[in-house]
Amino acid sequence: MAILEKSGAIIAALEDIGEATAQELADTVNEPVSSTYRLLASLSSIGWVDSKFRRGYFRLGVRFVRIGSRLEDRLSVRDACTAALVSLRRDTGATAFLCFRRGDAAVCVERLDGRDVRSLAMRLGDSLPLYRGAAPLAILAFLPEGEREAVLERFAVRRRDGEDVPGDKVLRDAIDLIRARGYSISDEDVTPGIGAVGAPVFNHRGELEGAISVSGLRNAIILGPPDVATLTVEAAADASRALGFGEGLENS
Amino acid sequence: MRPIKVLVNADDVIEVLSTEGPLTPGEIADRVQMPRPSVYRLLDGLNAIGLTESLPDSTARLSLRWLHLADNARASMREWSGAHSVLLDLVERTGQTAYLSVLRNDEAVCLEWEQGRGIGVLVLKPGRSLPLNAGAAGRTLLAFGADVDTFLASSPRTRFTAKTLTSGEELRADVDKTRGRGYVISDEDVTEGIAALGVPVKGRAGTIAGALSLAGLASEIRTKQDALVGELRRAAEALETTAARV
Numbered sequence: 001m002a003i004l005e006k007s008g009a010i011i012a013a014l015e016d017i018g019e020a021t022a023q024e025l026a027d028t029v030n031e032p033v034s035s036t037y038r039l040l041a042s043l044s045s046i047g048w049v050d051s052k053f054r055r056g057y058f059r060l061g062v063r064f065v066r067i068g069s070r071l072e073d074r075l076s077v078r079d080a081c082t083a084a085l086v087s088l089r090r091d092t093g094a095t096a097f098l099c100f101r102r103g104d105a106a107v108c109v110e111r112l113d114g115r116d117v118r119s120l121a122m123r124l125g126d127s128l129p130l131y132r133g134a135a136p137l138a139i140l141a142f143l144p145e146g147e148r149e150a151v152l153e154r155f156a157v158r159r160r161d162g163e164d165v166p167g168d169k170v171l172r173d174a175i176d177l178i179r180a181r182g183y184s185i186s187d188e189d190v191t192p193g194i195g196a197v198g199a200p201v202f203n204h205r206g207e208l209e210g211a212i213s214v215s216g217l218r219n220a221i222i223l224g225p226p227d228v229a230t231l232t233v234e235a236a237a238d239a240s241r242a243l244g245f246g247e248g249l250e251n252s
Numbered sequence: 253m254r255p256i257k258v259l260v261n262a263d264d265v266i267e268v269l270s271t272e273g274p275l276t277p278g279e280i281a282d283r284v285q286m287p288r289p290s291v292y293r294l295l296d297g298l299n300a301i302g303l304t305e306s307l308p309d310s311t312a313r314l315s316l317r318w319l320h321l322a323d324n325a326r327a328s329m330r331e332w333s334g335a336h337s338v339l340l341d342l343v344e345r346t347g348q349t350a351y352l353s354v355l356r357n358d359e360a361v362c363l364e365w366e367q368g369r370g371i372g373v374l375v376l377k378p379g380r381s382l383p384l385n386a387g388a389a390g391r392t393l394l395a396f397g398a399d400v401d402t403f404l405a406s407s408p409r410t411r412f413t414a415k416t417l418t419s420g421e422e423l424r425a426d427v428d429k430t431r432g433r434g435y436v437i438s439d440e441d442v443t444e445g446i447a448a449l450g451v452p453v454k455g456r457a458g459t460i461a462g463a464l465s466l467a468g469l470a471s472e473i474r475t476k477q478d479a480l481v482g483e484l485r486r487a488a489e490a491l492e493t494t495a496a497r498v
Contacts, residue, residue, distance in 0.1 A: 003258045004294075008301025015321060018328040042255040046263040047356065053331060060325035062356045063263075065363065068322020069379020070270040071314050204319040244316035 006031065006039060007048070011060070014049065019059045077209045078110055080242035081201060084212060084235040085112050091231050094216030097122060098201075099135035101143075101210065104151050106136035114216055121191050122215075131155060131166055134186040134198030135213035140171075141178035142200040142208050148175070183229050184211075188218055195221035197229050199236035204244030212236045258294070261286060265294055266314065269304065274313035322379065331461065332363060334494030339366040342487045346480055348468035349373045352453070352491070353382070353389035355397045358407040360389040360463060373467040375442055385409040385423055386416050388438040388450030392463035394423070395430035396452040415441045435481050440470055447473035451484045453491050461495060464488045 013028040026036035043049040047063030085096040098110035107127040130140040159165040178184045186196040196215035264284045281288040298304040342350040349368035353360040359381040384394035409418045436450040448467035455461030
């Protein structure tokens with residue numbers, strides 16, 4: 001399989017530098033230029049490298065775009081999060097949720113009920129505004145800055161119209177704290193007696209996909225043991241990894 | 253020169269894993285018509301270079317690294333570095349879904365898209381492809397970019413709807429009409445109720461670098477055809493200007 005090994009080295013080099021000459025690639029794989037040419041010709045014919053744009057230069061082929069998009073189509077955020085939600089419920093005994101953003105709210109797309117209490121808030125398909133609840137706040141805090149500012153502006157309008165939106169300063173402080181800690185806490189702000197912790201889930205591009213949260217009796221969640229915040233952050237990180245987050249970052 | 257056999261086989265394995273998801277070595281051997289020991293050796297090699305991975309249930313699947321390789325492959329096409337803002341502007345001005353596609357082998361492969369305001373037309377999106385006999389992207393690249401005789405002689409022609417062009421005669425006539433008019437009208441030949449318009453994007457020295465197209469509800473595309481073609485031409489020129497600077 002020496003051929004595959006050398007092809008792998010060429011792909012890794014092109015992934016790293018974007019575009020290279022046959023000579024540069026020959027140096028990378030420690031081969032004479034002539035046999036590297038033969039390898040590159042083969043890789044071109046199966047679409048893995050492309051040399052059409054600039055004479056004498058090679059880069060990754062459109063084949064990678066084709067295959068990568070098929071893989072992306074197959075990956076479902078919900079499926080990628082299932083294992084993390086199952087272990088989060090097992091380790092905490094509390095109810096685990098997955099929420100996606102929809103407009104200025106977070107909608108619950110998965111829910112695994114815990115042992116002790118069954119909260120009636122956030123059933124499948126229910127939503128909460130992004131300023132209330134652990135998963136919604138985690139989503140708000142990790143939105144790209146431009147989108148976050150736009151949401152905050154719309155919240156300001158809703159506040160003026162009489163909706164019970166927390167003050168702008170309160171929200172901004174909460175966002176800063178959530179970003180610094182990596183998780184959000186909801187301390188009885190949705191349901192009396194119930195606390196929750198939320199953490200964001202990202203895809204392979206580092207884009208926010210949603211948030212995982214876990215909710216239960218206030219003291220059990222906020223005071224522990226176990227350390228629910230750490231478990232939630234780890235579950236969200238596992239889910240992100242299953243979507244390719246962090247994968248291959250050493251090359252970029 | 254024939255491509256190295258191992259690489260052709262490796263690409264076949266990647267292809268079947270990408271279309272079918274995780275498979276056992278036995279299933280792969282059946283699908284790609286290869287002896288099982290060869291499949292094992294190939295998977296070992298592909299695992300070692302991080303393109304596939306073997307799961308505890310003994311199936312093999314593509315590694316998530318393909319997601320990054322796809323993004324890197326797109327990023328390295330510097331001639332299209334301005335494409336995203338051009339497509340965004342095109343959608344802003346027309347409300348339709350906009351695509352940039354390139355010719356690869358006998359397919360139109362979409363590199364970039366921007367979804368329209370009302371509906372996103374999903375048949376094509378980055379990484380997805382259309383055969384050259386269908387759709388604005390496919391037929392634009394057939395008329396302006398591909399060798400028509402080679403395509404007709406060797407490539408399968410997919411039928412999507414009753415209006416899809418599949419015979420050599422129909423396609424040759426379409427190529428002539430398209431060249432005369434300068435753009436493609438794709439009227440429900442991929443999806444019923446959906447139409448599209450496509451124009452070529454020129455590359456260096458008279459070559460065709462890609463196809464720019466707009467798709468939306470057939471009734472809207474038909475009534476706004478002239479204005480939309482004008483927008484497409486303006487956007488294609490903007491792409492040509494950026495590409496020329498690279």
